[in-house]
Amino acid sequence: MELWTGLYLMGFLNMAFGSPEASYSIHLNKLSFEDAQNHCRPGGFLTNLTREAEIAAIQKAIWEKNNKTATSFWIGLKKNKGQCVHQTKPLKGFRWTASDSEYSHGFKWKEDPMGTCTDERCGLLWVEYSDSETKNIALGDASCKQKYPFICKRNFAVPCPSPSILGTHDIIIPQNDPYTRHIICSSGAKFTLKCSNNLVWNVEGDENSDVSQLCLQCESGYRRVASGNCVDINECELANPCKHTCQNTDGSYKCKCPYNEDSDVCGESTTPTTDLENNDVHPTYLDVNKNQPNPVSRNETAVEIEEQDGDVSNIVVPVIIALLIFVVLLVIVAAIVKGCLRRRTVKLAQKKAEAVALNGSNSMENGNENKHQSERDCKL
Known part of the structure; x- marks a missing residue:
């Protein structure tokens, strides 16, 4: 038990007094002194300043942060209540929180701290910038409740646990950088993870990302971006699936049309040319050409129509009606033709009867004439 206690104490002292393996992180988000301390834990603490090499490393870290607007940072220097400010002492009565020294x-x-024995005061590191580096570092003080950027210190001897990531993936560990991991998902998406001061893995540039979900497929209508988060797919910009106006919704979209237009022809126009269900994509998937839909006139009232897969009755009913009209027309034409044929038959029958009657009359007249001729021949 005493052995482990001694090892832990040695590790903490190395962190506090500046091990050659110490690293420094500059945080530009403004927090109170206590919140800044908690942000650095458990893998680190608000930095102290113990050696020339450490001061140079901190100056370099501030410069590489590439932000010349931040000129004051919380460091691990504090005067508690009940302790007095002593202007003659080097630290003016303040002590380093990491080692209580x-x-x-x-x-x-930069200027003498406020003289008090009752107020709690916390230490700041003031810096100035030149064209190529930070310069003129000095100490200062402020109320611990005020909010400033801060500097955390961490020792590489404190390991960061292996990141827990669901789904099929590969992990690449860079040489000489135990606090960085490169993740390659089976989909081809790539992410870089950084271990924070509180020993939590985050996607580089996003301290609030959930790395466990990086290699899982997003829900329908969403896609994963460079930060590792699932965001809504804007179907209206990617594929313009509507004939008139497209309205993007959370995870889907709606089509709109003018008020007086037939709603059956106001829905989707064509099959989208972009795969809108591509949920697990490379972070650069956001860089696409945008096709803007045709806007509806401001004077027109738009009616929303829910997304549909297609109504078969919209095709079947008109076809049936057309067939019925065609059959009726055929019946009418047949009736007309039949009537015409019937009248023609009657007329032909009448003409035939008249012809027969006429032929019969002529035969009788010829018969009588022959009879009278015979009688005349006899008389002679």
Whole structure:
């Protein structure tokens, strides 16, 4: 038990007094002194300043942050209530929170801290910038409740646990950088993870990402972006699936049309040319050409029509009606033709009867004439 206690104490002292393996992270988000301390834990703490090499490393880290607007940072320097400010002491009565010491290394103060024995005061690191580096580092103080950027210190001897990621993936560990991981998902998506000061893995540039979901497929209507989060797919911009106006919704979309237009022809126009169900994509998937839908006139009242897969009755009913009209027309034409044929038959029968009657009359007249001729021949 005593052995483990000793090892832990040695590790903490190495962190506090500046091990050659210590690293420093600059945080530009403004927090109170207590919140800044909690943000650095458990893998680190608000930095102290113990050696020239450490001061140079901190200056370099501030410069590489590439933000010349932040000129004051919380560091692990504090005067508690009941302790007095002593202007003659190197640290003016303040102490390093990591080691509870007053080691000063000859630091200068930008201005003397406020003289008090009752108020709690916390230490700041003031910096100035030149064209190529930070310069003129000095100490300062402020109320611990005020909010400033802060500097965390961490020792590489404190390991970051292996990231827990669901789904099929590969992990690449860079050489000489135990706090970075490169993730390659089976879909081809790639992410870079960084281990934070509180020993939690996050996607680089996003301290609130959930790395466990990186290689899982997003829900329908969503896709994964560079931050590792699932975001809504804007179907209206990617494929313009509507004939008139397209309205993007959370996970889907709606088509709109003018008020007086037939709603049956106001829905989707064509099959989208982009795969809208591509949920697990490379982070660069956001860089696409946008096709904007035709807007509805401001003077027109739009009616929303829910997304449909297609109504078969919209095709069947008109076809049936057309067939019925065609059959009726055929019946009418047949009736007309039949009537015409019947009248023609009657007329032909009448003409035939008249012809027969006429032929009969002629035969009788010829018979009588022959009879009278015979009688005349006899008389002679």
